[in-house]
Amino acid sequence: MIYNAVLEINLKNVIHNYHSIKKNLGKSTKIIPVIKANGYGAESFHILETLAELGVETFAVAYFQEALTLREKGFKKTIIVLYPQEQNLKEIIEYGFEPVIYNKYLWQKFQNIALSNEPLSIHIEVNTGMNRMGFSPKETLSLLEEIKDKEARFKIKTLFSHLSTSEDITDREKALKQITLFEQVKKKSENLFPDTKYHILNTSGVFNFPEYTFDWVRCGIGLHGYANHPKWDALLKPVASLKTKIIQITSINEGDSVGYGNTFIAKKTMNIATLAIGYADGIPRDYGMKGGEVYLGNQSAPIIGNICMDATMLDVTNISCVIGDEVCFFDETHPATLMGKKLGTIPYEIILRATERVKRVFIK
Numbered sequence: 001m002i003y004n005a006v007l008e009i010n011l012k013n014v015i016h017n018y019h020s021i022k023k024n025l026g027k028s029t030k031i032i033p034v035i036k037a038n039g040y041g042a043e044s045f046h047i048l049e050t051l052a053e054l055g056v057e058t059f060a061v062a063y064f065q066e067a068l069t070l071r072e073k074g075f076k077k078t079i080i081v082l083y084p085q086e087q088n089l090k091e092i093i094e095y096g097f098e099p100v101i102y103n104k105y106l107w108q109k110f111q112n113i114a115l116s117n118e119p120l121s122i123h124i125e126v127n128t129g130m131n132r133m134g135f136s137p138k139e140t141l142s143l144l145e146e147i148k149d150k151e152a153r154f155k156i157k158t159l160f161s162h163l164s165t166s167e168d169i170t171d172r173e174k175a176l177k178q179i180t181l182f183e184q185v186k187k188k189s190e191n192l193f194p195d196t197k198y199h200i201l202n203t204s205g206v207f208n209f210p211e212y213t214f215d216w217v218r219c220g221i222g223l224h225g226y227a228n229h230p231k232w233d234a235l236l237k238p239v240a241s242l243k244t245k246i247i248q249i250t251s252i253n254e255g256d257s258v259g260y261g262n263t264f265i266a267k268k269t270m271n272i273a274t275l276a277i278g279y280a281d282g283i284p285r286d287y288g289m290k291g292g293e294v295y296l297g298n299q300s301a302p303i304i305g306n307i308c309m310d311a312t313m314l315d316v317t318n319i320s321c322v323i324g325d326e327v328c329f330f331d332e333t334h335p336a337t338l339m340g341k342k343l344g345t346i347p348y349e350i351i352l353r354a355t356e357r358v359k360r361v362f363i364k
């Protein structure tokens with residue numbers, strides 16, 4: 001390994017995950033991959049290309065600049081921008097991206113600049129209870145009437161909403177309430193716009209609410225091998241592995257400290273291994289204090305002391321290892337869910353933490 005640390009991206013697992021999710025869908029339901037945040041940290045372009053080769057035609061990103069980066073790299077498929085801002089609506093139209101219109105403010109701004117001769121494809125987000133973005137159901141109904149009168153200018157390609165508890169399998173009530181509200185709006189919309197498509201589920205939704213897949217589902221984390229429940233995780237394969245290597249092994253005596261700030265004092269003679277990765281690579285500085293560990297093959301070693309900017313120290317007293325040995329923080333057999341649990345967060349926030357210094361390497 002010539003880099004200090006790599007995030008290995010297994011594109012074969014992306015394909016496996018795509019097919020695995022697809023099995024849970026009706027024949028006519030499409031998966032819209034959500035490739036935001038640089039493909040959940042995995043560098044979006046190769047993931048997109050892999051999915052495009054499977055026949056996927058439409059993708060979604062969060063922000064305009066993410067769509068722009070993809071176009072500039074030559075990616076030609078349809079890209080939906082989930083969270084446009086007024087400042088980039090004009091460019092969104094010019095580049096042919098499809099914006100989500102999520103409130104009245106944005107709708108006003110959009111109408112002022114949408115002066116094309118062809119009807120512009122848009123997506124409408126309804127807020128059914130997540131209270132993040134979207135028109136209220138009532139606002140949506142009047143918006144639909146308004147757009148009916150402007151059909152020469154706007155085409156509602158899809159109408160959608162987002163669940164706030166799709167991963168919760170014990171309490172389904174909130175999600176079902178949102179789905180009911182969505183279905184009411186959908187019914188009204190169907191009368192006005194026979195060609196519009198509908199979607200409300202993300203990855204967990206596909207597994208936990210398979211009866212509501214409608215026309216599209218929006219999948220991000222699932223394509224990366226996680227579905228927020230062990231039962232569903234078992235059907236998927238983690239795509240990203242964070243790897244580094246041992247660059248020094250040191251023997252220390254009882255009473256010696258390790259790293260900055262005397263936070264770790266040896267109680268006995270120990271062997272310490274130093275890893276070529278630190279908080280500059282995205283490992284939280286206090287991970288060791290929170291029970292952080294790394295994996296050397298099938299053995300695990302605890303992190304000790306504060307993590308440094310460029311290095312991490314391990315207790316390898318009971319582990320046979322040498323300089324150059326590879327070590328991982330998470331991989332296919334040690335999912336990022338474990339690291340997330342220790343840090344009080346979800347795999348989403350773990351897999352996309354690796355900073356730019358961590359080289360992305362792809363397995364095809």
Ligand SMILES: *Cc1c(COP(=O)(O)O)cnc(C)c1O
Pocket residue numbers: 034036082162201202203204218219220221222
């Ligand atoms: C990020 C995002 C998704 C993808 O969610 P996953 O849980 O990663 O599948 C779907 N829909 C919207 C609106 C999003 O912002």
